[in-house]
Amino acid sequence: MRNRQQTDTLPTALYRAEQVRELDRIAIQDFNIPGRTLMERAGEAAFELLNRVRPGVKDITVVCGVGNNGGDGYVVAQLALESGMACRVLQLGDPSKISGDALTCAEAYAEAGGEVRAFDQIQESTELVVDGVFGTGLEREVEGSWRDALAAINAHPAPVVALDIPSGLHSDTGQVLGIAVDAVATASFIGLKQGLFTGHGPDCCGSIVFDDLDVPSEIYKGITPSVRRIDWARERTRLKPRKRSAHKGDFGHLLVVGGDHGYAGAVRMAAEAAARSGAGLVSVATRNAHAAAISVARPELMCRGVETADALAPLLAQATAVAIGPGLGQGDWGQQLLGRVLESTLPIVLDADALNLLAVDPEQSNNWILTPHPGEAGRMLGIASAQVQEDRFDAAQQIQQKFGGTVLLKGTGTLIVTGNQTLLCTDGNPGMASGGMGDVLTGVIGALLAQGFSQVDATTMGACLHGAAADRVALVGERGMLATDLIPQLRKLVNPEVDR
Structure with a gap:
């Protein structure tokens, strides 16, 4: 045979x-x-x-x-x-x-x-x-x-x-x-x-x-x-059982930045997904008006009201990685916070409005992970999203060449491009076509970065983990899937030694 x-x-x-x-x-x-x-x-x-x-x-x-x-x-x-x-x-x-x-x-x-x-x-x-x-x-x-x-x-x-x-x-x-x-x-x-x-x-x-x-x-x-296919069945093997003597400091401190007025949900979903993906500590920098409500809803998150870029300094000093973009907005507040984050030397995940702001004022770095959907990818390249979809491989490679770092292009067959390789994630399903999914992905990748995984490993593991969690949720149907439905599944999947 x-x-x-x-x-x-x-x-x-x-x-x-x-x-x-x-x-x-x-x-x-x-x-x-x-x-x-x-x-x-x-x-x-x-x-x-x-x-x-x-x-x-x-x-x-x-x-x-x-x-x-x-x-x-x-x-x-x-x-x-x-x-x-x-x-x-x-x-x-x-x-x-x-x-x-x-x-x-x-x-x-x-x-x-x-x-x-x-x-x-x-x-x-x-x-x-x-x-x-x-x-x-x-x-x-x-x-x-x-x-x-x-x-x-x-x-x-x-x-x-x-x-x-x-x-x-x-x-x-x-x-x-x-x-x-x-x-x-x-x-x-x-x-x-x-x-x-x-x-x-x-x-x-x-x-x-x-x-x-x-x-x-x-x-x-x-x-x-030309491309390597990846999935959670293989990526999960990177996760090893934790030592009995472990403490929260061993698993990193992620700072999630975002949540302009009216967008508290985005930053909360990212932060909660990060906590469920194994980050030892998760802090949230958001508008004053949102900090208390997020803390009440999820007290494990350390929420800080931040109205100026200077107020970010002590939070950045404590963090081991940063995720910025969910609900950030493109106004003065979002621009100032993004500018301050990009001045740091911490590993960074950029999503949503952080990418839209970067599209307006492009720069290059090898210290970040960029996670655009086709619309954001189009703005980063100055083309329509339909053109991105005509050749997703070429678009992702162009973004990486223009902006550096690791690029994750969302969509069917999520693509991950580094300087020398292209990877394709086959986990995931159409139920993920709903609001907030990208925010959850940002938190997942940020948590893995904070735990010490390399930029590429955090991105590949994060993409596959995110998709696999959605596939678990889809067992009861794709329609009506919410981003927050993935969060309980994340915890199960990041514990492969007990997830049978």
Whole structure:
């Protein structure tokens, strides 16, 4: 049995399309594996997947393009034919353009008596559709009859299994090129494509199954993955049981700065999340009007009314890390407090209005963690949030180059960029699309910084912990999830020795 892996056990290495093509080339040319052999193995893996998606399926339609993705589709069709299923291939594009191994597989299917016709409509009797239209090389928007065909696939009630990548999805960015197939499952081969896991990738792919097509492990040695996938199952191993002799001073003192008039909730959520994530002490610097109310609601937080930047000095002197931004506002008060925090040498997490202020008056530092959502990222780069989402990898990398430090770009497939690596967190769910989630994340990362974790480790652990807590909450439903619902789960998750 070859290496076929479900979403929760996928490899951590992610690649750009050009890198996967190079892996293909190495396997074929350097290790003498015939291209047709790889194509047949891909088809076998996809055929196995479709039988898991729809056990007992009797009638399938395979939609093929003219490239190698279509060749994989012809292999699936022949296997379906041989197993006794009713099967037909709907061919998109000029069949005279099919060449190489794809042509060989298409001819083998035809010789076996397989039905092939130009794409017209998908039969009502079809119980499952296989998408073999476009592979990883698609770079332009889908138009004309190709667009109509993808729309017809999506309109049919049968589930769709995509070969390698859903057609219409950009393999490097995860963006939809006009239209993309909505698959319930995707069989990905040789190397996982980075676009499957961010942007619209998760919407289009459904569950992802990986098959290495039995290529030698040596083919991967010369190509460094463009991105590494991270999750809480791995990140949690950094947390070790505490010594019996431990005291609060061993686990750092986080100062959370924010909460302008009307925004006490934001700074409180950040501070409470920090306390539940293991910080030894948490102080809050906020408006005088908010300090007493926060102390009453959560007496473990040491709240100070701070109306001037000078009043921050003694609090900064006691802290081991700072989180600033939740509810900070962009007025004079927020500007002054941010200026004073940035004068310190403490490790800092910046979020929300701290990022909006930084966008107006940019500077660079390697002593901070920046945690923008796409809107804030757009302001930091002087572009629209929609442009950020068109290529999240590029946007996060641009922010890091412009501002320094470690950058966490929120959204589906949260990205973390340092000076020399890009990481992608796969924890989290759509229930997190509600107010206050970013404030909780700021507190989580700040707490880990205060406990002595490095900038990068605090960011990766924080992103995954935050997402994993939301996944726990989502067990009772995504709709109606509140940011504060995550806080009890944080405590459970940061105690892996008792969280079973």
